[in-house]
Amino acid sequence: MPVMPRPSILSVEPYVGGESKVPGVNRIVKLSSNEGPFGPPPAAIAAIAEAGREAHRYPDGGATALREAIGRHHGLDPARIVTGNGSDELLALLILAYGGEGTELVMSAHGFLMYELTGRWAGCHIIKVPEKNLVADVDGLIAACGPRTRLVILANPNNPTGALLPQAEVNRLRAGLREDILLVLDSAYAEYVEDPGYDPGQALVDAGSNTVMTRTFSKVWGLGGIRLGWAYGPAAIIDVMNRVRGPFNVSAPAMAAGIAALSEPDWVAKSVAHNSAWRARLTEGLEALGLKVHPSHGNFLLVDFGSAEASKAADAHLRARGLIVRGVAVYGLPTCLRITVGTAEECGMVLDALAGAGSPVQRRAAHA
Numbered sequence: 001m002p003v004m005p006r007p008s009i010l011s012v013e014p015y016v017g018g019e020s021k022v023p024g025v026n027r028i029v030k031l032s033s034n035e036g037p038f039g040p041p042p043a044a045i046a047a048i049a050e051a052g053r054e055a056h057r058y059p060d061g062g063a064t065a066l067r068e069a070i071g072r073h074h075g076l077d078p079a080r081i082v083t084g085n086g087s088d089e090l091l092a093l094l095i096l097a098y099g100g101e102g103t104e105l106v107m108s109a110h111g112f113l114m115y116e117l118t119g120r121w122a123g124c125h126i127i128k129v130p131e132k133n134l135v136a137d138v139d140g141l142i143a144a145c146g147p148r149t150r151l152v153i154l155a156n157p158n159n160p161t162g163a164l165l166p167q168a169e170v171n172r173l174r175a176g177l178r179e180d181i182l183l184v185l186d187s188a189y190a191e192y193v194e195d196p197g198y199d200p201g202q203a204l205v206d207a208g209s210n211t212v213m214t215r216t217f218s219k220v221w222g223l224g225g226i227r228l229g230w231a232y233g234p235a236a237i238i239d240v241m242n243r244v245r246g247p248f249n250v251s252a253p254a255m256a257a258g259i260a261a262l263s264e265p266d267w268v269a270k271s272v273a274h275n276s277a278w279r280a281r282l283t284e285g286l287e288a289l290g291l292k293v294h295p296s297h298g299n300f301l302l303v304d305f306g307s308a309e310a311s312k313a314a315d316a317h318l319r320a321r322g323l324i325v326r327g328v329a330v331y332g333l334p335t336c337l338r339i340t341v342g343t344a345e346e347c348g349m350v351l352d353a354l355a356g357a358g359s360p361v362q363r364r365a366a367h368a
């Protein structure tokens with residue numbers, strides 16, 4: 001008999017990240033992982049280099065300075081913040097601690113894939129609730145919860161759809177869930193949201209004992225490679241996360257990078273202004289080509305090419321020109337591609353490629 005993992009582990013498909021290479025193409029423009037167009041904040045680059053000089057020392061396992069910096073920046077109690085090796089780690093800790101064999105995890109049909117992968121690792125039964133026009137359906141989510149449901153996880157805005165669930169609906173979701181169901185609000189794209197009524201989760205966390213918000217330095221902060229995320233929650237849940245996390249789960253360079261990034265003047269404002277302007281221009285350009293673009297509140301667009309074949313052809317066409325975007329068939333959206341809002345030049349390259357000679361989009365428009 002070979003050694004075997006728990007049976008549910010073998011149902012986990014390894015996560016496939018955004019690609020970064022095309023054989024035979026020199027200049028690659030990577031628009032497949034929503035990484036932000038400006039690189040890391042300069043202050044973070046310097047802090048990472050500086051932290052290297054002390055790399056023989058273990059990091060502060062309590063991440064005190066980082067949690068205090070995050071608390072100051074967001075107006076939150078540092079004692080109720082836990083940091084992690086990306087928010088993916090924190091989501092996994094929550095799922096493993098509150099889910100597990102014999103429990104159910106409820107998510108929206110086109111919600112972030114890691115919830116399902118980690119949920120299966122934990123042994124949870126995954127329930128995916130159909131969406132309405134690619135937006136999470138609150139009544140459906142509430143109705144899907146049964147006696148064994150322990151977790152509901154919602155990305156707001158959601159990746160890969162870009163959809164924003166209005167705040168009243170998020171509140172209604174929490175109010176409609178049993179008290180013993182943990183609601184996890186994954187606010188990875190919070191900084192990009194311009195809706196004045198939006199709350200990334202702080203208010204709902206503070207209003208009860210069963211909601212947690214997760215955040216990341218990987219998107220607007222440009223630090224995906226450093227692996228840094230954080231969660232804000234009720235004291236009892238933060239206590240659980242501190243029990244189950246690795247004692248040194250965030251490296252010293254990651255902590256230094258996070259603290260420095262928060263001190264970078266105007267970083268978020270600059271990034272958000274660029275994103276709003278170019279998300280709009282990219283949307284217009286794509287719509288002018290006859291494509292359907294779903295309204296996005298993140299730094300990416302979900303673009304519908306009309307059929308799985310057309311989306312594959314567009315993907316191949318872009319790829320041959322070094323433009324790597326994200327196929328989202330694994331999200332149940334085979335007719336779509338997800339395109340990160342890059343620099344002005346990169347957005348122009350995408351539009352030029354799709355409008356240019358030999359583009360499958362052009363051909364489709366010509367036949368229409």
Ligand SMILES: *Cc1c(COP(=O)(O)O)cnc(C)c1O
Nearest residue numbers: 086087088155159188216218229
């Ligand atoms: C990118 C992303 C994350 C993961 O971010 P890390 O902090 O890099 O682990 C989590 N949730 C959503 C919805 C994301 O798009």
